[in-house]
Structures are given as structure tokens and as C-alpha cells.
Amino acid sequence: VDTENDCSWTWFFEQFKNAFGEHEKMCVVSDRNESIIKSVRIVFPNIPHYACIWHLWKNVCGNFKRTRNTLSDLFYSMAKAYRKKDFDKLMAKVDKIDHRVKEYLEDAGYEKWSRVHSTVNRGRMMTSNIAECINGCLVEVRQLSILEFLKEVRILFGSWHCKNREISSYTKDTLGRRFEEVLIINTSKSSKMEVCVMIHYFIFYVSNSVYHSAKKRKVCSCGRFQLDEILCAHAIAVLKEKNVKDMHPYCSNYYKSDALAKTYEIPMVPMPDKEDWSAPKDVVAETVYPPRYRRLAG
Ligand SMILES: [Zn+2]
Numbered sequence: 001v002d003t004e005n006d007c008s009w010t011w012f013f014e015q016f017k018n019a020f021g022e023h024e025k026m027c028v029v030s031d032r033n034e035s036i037i038k039s040v041r042i043v044f045p046n047i048p049h050y051a052c053i054w055h056l057w058k059n060v061c062g063n064f065k066r067t068r069n070t071l072s073d074l075f076y077s078m079a080k081a082y083r084k085k086d087f088d089k090l091m092a093k094v095d096k097i098d099h100r101v102k103e104y105l106e107d108a109g110y111e112k113w114s115r116v117h118s119t120v121n122r123g124r125m126m127t128s129n130i131a132e133c134i135n136g137c138l139v140e141v142r143q144l145s146i147l148e149f150l151k152e153v154r155i156l157f158g159s160w161h162c163k164n165r166e167i168s169s170y171t172k173d174t175l176g177r178r179f180e181e182v183l184i185i186n187t188s189k190s191s192k193m194e195v196c197v198m199i200h201y202f203i204f205y206v207s208n209s210v211y212h213s214a215k216k217r218k219v220c221s222c223g224r225f226q227l228d229e230i231l232c233a234h235a236i237a238v239l240k241e242k243n244v245k246d247m248h249p250y251c252s253n254y255y256k257s258d259a260l261a262k263t264y265e266i267p268m269v270p271m272p273d274k275e276d277w278s279a280p281k282d283v284v285a286e287t288v289y290p291p292r293y294r295r296l297a298g
Pocket residue numbers: 209211220221222223224225232233234235
């Protein structure tokens with residue numbers, strides 16, 4: 001594409017939709033580029049579009065320079081809060097320090113950047129960091145011509161796939177590394193919790209939190225279980241009380257080795273030499289023109 005404009009972003013999302021489809025509980029996280037917002041609305045009208053909290057905070061800092069240091073921690077805690085009550089308390093503090101920042105964040109839409117307000121569970125995807133990282137790895141190869149560039153990208157992704165596939169094979173009896181860490185921390189917290197009391201068939205009271213274990217309801221009033229989809233300390237305390245030894249079945253399947261292995265199961269075979277390509281006739285017959293170039297000022 002020539003530049004990042006409405007047309008090129010719409011084209012990108014159309015291709016993405018062809019390849020990936022549209023899924024329930026899917027969301028788009030971006031740096032709030034105007035063209036991305038417009039294109040997502042056109043191509044994925046039913047998919048919510050959220051902000052990368054890092055980019056959003058940069059915008060706030062640009063607009064209100066004085067408060068940047070004092071409010072940064074409060075902002076990130078708000079964005080990652082698990083309960084609306086905690087969010088409101090933090091926002092009240094922000095309001096006291098600088099009312100304009102509160103207004104700015106309100107205008108941006110709470111559901112766009114606060115985990116607890118989003119309409120679909122965005123899990124740990126609070127930033128567009130993954131795209132920035134990949135971008136960072138491609139700085140040098142971006143200098144190449146398009147075919148050479150694609151060749152390098154393919155090799156890079158192929159090697160990442162291979163490495164991740166290998167890592168997933170180490171985690172057969174555990175969750176993926178980061179998720180297992182969360183589970184371990186929660187397990188240690190649970191040992192300090194007061195003995196739980198069963199209130200109703202599936203309702204338990206644990207150290208000031210109410211945990212519902214009914215099949216479909218897997219929720220805890222701390223908010224963590226339903227958002228992280230990893231057992232919170234309260235839920236672990238209940239399961240320990242019930243003599244459950246293996247906590248993994250109660251965590252999301254996405255964090256298990258099967259899902260990790262499946263994600264990386266297809267090897268990315270590098271392209272052979274151009275001489276050895278066997279492209280379909282209709283592809284060969286197609287003439288590809290360069291994009292219409294908009295001459296920039298100067
Ligand atoms: Zn809990």
C-alpha cells in the first residue's frame with residue numbers, strides 16, 4: 001500500500017476477514033488511528049474496537065503535560081481494574097487531581113480502555129504491544145523489495161512457530177508459562193484465606209468474597225476468575241476444601257498446552273526459489289499494478 005489511509009486499512013481488514021473470519025467475542029485493539037477506526041466499522045460492524053492503553057495514555061500526557069507523572073499509576077490501575085467499584089474509586093482520585101483528565105478519559109469511552117467496562121473479555125490484550133514488537137523486528141527487512149521482504153517475514157514467523165511449538169511441548173502438565181505463574185501466585189494467596197463456608201449448593205463465602213461455582217456461572221465477586229479465566233485465590237480455596245488436587249481443568253482451555261500446540265501446529269514452509277514456483281495460471285495471468293500514489297506536499 002502507499003500510505004496508511006482509509007483505503008489501505010479497509011483493504012487490509014477485508015483480507016484479514018477472509019483469512020480469519022469473524023468470531024464471537026472477538027475485538028480489535030489499536031492505537032486509535034482514524035483510518036483503522038473507520039475501516040473496522042466498515043468491515044467488522046459488529047466487532048468492538050478498543051484502545052491500546054499505552055497509546056491512549058501517551059495521548060493524555062500530550063494533552064495534559066503537568067499531570068503525567070502523578071496520574072500514570074492511577075490510570076493503569078483503572079484500566080486493569082477487575083471491579084467497577086475499584087475503577088470508580090480510582091477515577092474519583094483522578095477527578096480530584098485533574099478534572100480535565102477524567103473528562104478526556106470519559107470522552108474516549110470507558111468501554112474502550114477499561115477492562116471491566118469492555119463488552120467482550122479482552123483478557124490480557126490491553127495494549128497493541130504485540131504489533132509493535134513485530135514491527136520492531138521488521139525494521140531492517142522493511143528496506144527490502146516486497147518479494148524479499150515477504151520471504152524474510154515468512155522465515156521469521158516460521159522460526160517463531162517452531163520455537164513456540166517446542167515450548168508448548170514442555171507444558172504438558174501445566175498451563176502456558178505466564179498463566180501457570182498466575183495460578184501459582186493465586187494458590188499461595190489462597191492458603192492465607194479463611195476457611196470457606198458453603199452458603200448454597202454452588203455459592204461459597206471465602207475471605208470477604210463470594211464465589212459461585214455453578215457450571216455456567218464460574219464467577220467470583222473479586223472479578224478475577226471470570227476475566228482472567230484462571231482460578232482466583234477464592235475459587236482455589238473452595239476447591240482445596242473439596243479436596244480437588246488438579247486445578248488445571250478449571251482454567252480456560254486457551255492456556256493449556258493443547259491449544260498452544262494447535263496454534264503453532266502448521267509449519268511455515270519457506271518459499272522455494274522463484275524459478276521453482278508453480279503458480280496457478282490465473283495468478284500468473286494477472287497483471288499487478290503499483291498502487292495509485294498520492295503526491296505529498298513538497
Ligand atoms: Zn475471587
